[in-house]
Amino acid sequence: MWIARPLYELIPYLYMLVGLVLLGAAWLIEMQTLPGVLLLLGSLSLLAGIVLWLRRKDYRTTQAEYSSKSLDD
Numbered sequence: 159m160w161i162a163r164p165l166y167e168l169i170p171y172l173y174m175l176v177g178l179v180l181l182g183a184a185w186l187i188e189m190q191t192l193p194g195v196l197l198l199l200g201s202l203s204l205l206a207g208i209v210l211w212l213r214r215k216d217y218r219t220t221q222a223e224y225s226s227k228s229l230d231d
Contacts, residue, residue: 170211177204 180200184193 170207170214173203173207173210175207177201177207 177200180196180203182200184196184200187193187196
């Protein structure tokens with residue numbers, strides 16, 4: 159399944175934004191168990207966004223270092 163490139167490029171930032179919103183909601187909501195759940199989900203979402211961003215950055219820098227020619231040529 160292919161998605162549009164602009165949407166693909168936004169995914170890590172969307173994950174990080176959702177994570178920050180959930181962390182903010184966990185800070186503001188005063189209930190018993192909901193802030194803990196929001197804190198966990200927000201942290202995981204923020205972490206997933208950062209991991210995706212770093213992996214894409216590493217992949218792109220690694221690909222730029224190597225020749226695009228095939229080894230068989």
